[in-house]
Amino acid sequence: MFVTVHAAAATIIGKKISNSALAFVLSLISHFILDLIPHGDESLGKKFLGIKIKNKEDFRILALYGSIDTCLLAIFLIFLFKNFSFATNDHVVWAIIGGILPDVLVAFYKITNLKLLKPIADIHGRNHSWLIRKFKTDIPLNYGVILQIILMSLIVWLIYIV
Ligand SMILES: [Zn+2]
Numbered sequence: 001m002f003v004t005v006h007a008a009a010a011t012i013i014g015k016k017i018s019n020s021a022l023a024f025v026l027s028l029i030s031h032f033i034l035d036l037i038p039h040g041d042e043s044l045g046k047k048f049l050g051i052k053i054k055n056k057e058d059f060r061i062l063a064l065y066g067s068i069d070t071c072l073l074a075i076f077l078i079f080l081f082k083n084f085s086f087a088t089n090d091h092v093v094w095a096i097i098g099g100i101l102p103d104v105l106v107a108f109y110k111i112t113n114l115k116l117l118k119p120i121a122d123i124h125g126r127n128h129s130w131l132i133r134k135f136k137t138d139i140p141l142n143y144g145v146i147l148q149i150i151l152m153s154l155i156v157w158l159i160y161i162v
Contacts, residue, residue: 001039002148003103004072006031008155010099011080012162014092023091027098035102035128037151040144041065042132066107073100084159 010027017023077096080087087093106124109117132138139147 001034001037002072002152003069003100004076005148005152005155006034006099006103007073007076007096008152008159009034010095011087011092012155012158013099014089014095015086015159015162017095018089018091020091020094023095024098027095028101031099031102032124032127035124036131037147038132038135038137038139038144039147040139040141042129042138062107062110080159 013027014023106121109121
């Protein structure tokens, strides 16, 4: 799932939980729950912005997906810090760090192959594909992106009202 969606969900947790450590842990857990939702980026042979994914470890795709994701995260964070005074609270910042940390560590592992991070990457990968393996099907990537846009809109709306 886009790291932006994780950051947005973590923002809600940070808004409601004023203990930084608890907000961090709950956001970390929320990351794994959100990743369970099939969102189309699991299978091989799919297309992302017209580029066919031949190999899951294809760094062109990872770089493209990661770059778009990072830009969206930057836009979201600017939107958040410009519009909501609560966003600068420590517990909100720690919640966001907890919400995005698994993907940051996995990306770091994919780039560096650092052995220390392998267990985290394995757990993340198994969790990410758990429902897809269980039902032996994934949704098309385009639908996955649409699903995440809808989810993101819903979460941003929740940031206003909770
Ligand atoms: Zn993840």
